[in-house]
Amino acid sequence: MAREIEIFLSLTLIFSTIWACKDGQVDQLTARQGLDGFLNANSYPTNSWMFPYYYNIQPQSPFAGYANSYEGRIPFNRKPPGYFANINADYYNSQEGRLGFGWWKPVRHPVAKPECVQQCRPVPQFLDGQAVPVLRAESAASMFQNSNILSPIDVVNACGNNATRNNTYWQSPSTSVSSPCSLTVHLDNKLAQQASPICQIRLDFVSFTTAPPTAGTCTDSSFTVEGATTVAPTICGVNSGQHMYLDVPSSATTPTDVKLIFKFATGTATPSWNIKIAMLPCGATYLAPADCLQYFTSATGKVKSFNWQDAAGALQLNNQNYNICFRTELVAGARATQMCVKPCTVTLGNAFFLTGAGAGPLTGTAADTCSYDFLAIAGGFDPVTGAFFDRYCGSALNTASVCTKIRPFKMTFGTDASEPTAAVTAAPPAIPVSAIVDTANTGFCLDFQEK
The missing domain is CATH 2.60.120.290 (Spermadhesin, CUB domain)
Known part of the structure; x- marks a missing residue:
């Protein structure tokens, strides 16, 4: 009888340990306590079931002079997480190294960054000459078939392509380029890649070098935008570090094609660019004011x-x-x-x-x-x-x-x-x-x- 009791207690201990390890509760306890202290000190709720991504919470008390949270300053009050999200994504990790038996092996799931709104899997592309994981909308099953860390970017380095995903980088082709070279940003709420209606596009010119203007006019090279409500000026020269906000009709009611176009004269210096394209959802607190x-x-x-x-x-x-x-x-x-x-x-x-x-x-x-x-x-x-x-x-x-x-x-x-x-x-x-x-x-x- 004593032997049976000993076996029973051993099995109870094993399964209790497995249950305690579920979802990383043991490993995350210390970090959880520290984060709760920080959140309490800054007037945030600490609902354990929302740990560690607080996408939709608001400060318990608005800033002085404001009825609501201050102009979208809190990076967690967006749904889905958007352009400026930069938060911990440990929630997407499943616990490794759980206790088990000989036939059981620990499973490592991919770490999906919080900007990854949809289930996704990495597909190798090239960014600055090196292979990087690229966001692709896929099923949950596909997501868990790959253990690489995901990166919420899509890279296009050709002319005449379409962009339908948030955080797409359009890079100048590595081979010779013929003029014009364009990219069409297709906005349509019916697309699986666009979970929310889009009302604005932000272009970040990570790098941008074309031929300089002649007496102020972009004659030998130019960059223009077509299809947006915003009338963007024609630009050329060196514009690395600059940005543009482009208003568009809500993609929920009016699908829109916004075309980005580079033109350059024969014999001019080869243009070079890397443009990040962010699709900003309607109603987001971080939209730029109209015009x-x-x-x-x-x-x-x-x-x-x-x-x-x-x-x-x-x-x-x-x-x-x-x-x-x-x-x-x-x-x-x-x-x-x-x-x-x-x-x-x-x-x-x-x-x-x-x-x-x-x-x-x-x-x-x-x-x-x-x-x-x-x-x-x-x-x-x-x-x-x-x-x-x-x-x-x-x-x-x-x-x-x-x-x-x-x-x-x-x-x-x-x-x-x-x-x-x-x-x-x-x-x-x-x-x-x-x-x-x-x-x-x-x-x-x-x-x-x-x-």
Whole structure:
């Protein structure tokens, strides 16, 4: 009898241990306690059944001055996890090394990053010359047949292809390219790869180098966007690190094809690009405001016109008419009340040079001297003298910095279709005011800071 009791107790211990190890409860206990402490300190609920991905929770108390959570600042309040998600995905791990018998072997499941909205499996592609796992929508069964770590990216390095997945990278082909070279971003809520209706696309120019403009016009090479509600300007030159937000009709009601097009003349330098394409769902808190081609979501940073470079000979582009918007951030626990900009520190280039031949700063008010190429800052003022100006042009800002208290913070950059090589006399209404000669205008680079 004692022998039977001993066997019974041994089996009970074994199965109790297996049950305790289920879903990694033993291994995750220490991490769980530490995370709960952090979440409690920051006013988050700690529902154990939601650990460790809090996609849909909200802070228990809104920030001061806000009815709801602050402008999508919390990265976990999205459904499904979207463009900016960067959270722990240990939930997707099944416990390894469980106790068992001779015929039982531990199973290792793939680690799916949180951006991976659908069940997926990796398919080798090439990114920067090396094989990487690529997101593919597949069945759950297919997902568990491969033990590689998944990466939520799809890579296209050819012309004439379609993109239907979030976080697609479009890279310039490694072989010779014929003009035009295009990629069609197909948005349709009926596609399995697009779980939520899409209302906006964000393009991140990870790298972007084409032939420079000629007198401000992209003649030898160009990048254009077709099919979006947003009218994006034609750009060329060097635009690595820049971005664009493109509004589109909701893909739930209107399937849309947005075409990205590179054109280049025969004999020009081979263009090179790597563009990340993010599909942003309708209603997401991180969408850019309407009619904002660029949108910055930090209290400090740099904002640059397209093709601005800290290099000699870089030229500003013609026909650049777009809004640059800034999210109102929390500064010292309260909403920022003003934003100030000042020229970037440069070594070879010019941080602000929009019109003229280097004669000095110009500002425009009612008697507008910045009619053709200008940077407009509504409510802009000199923080030292208090003088107000709405438009800025010339070869420098008229002061060390320009501030505005008008929220939401926004700037408008406008250039006309040419860089005059001779003075232009006013002839209203076609030419409302005289224009001066433009010589090697470079655009702008400004440091911004919300206060």
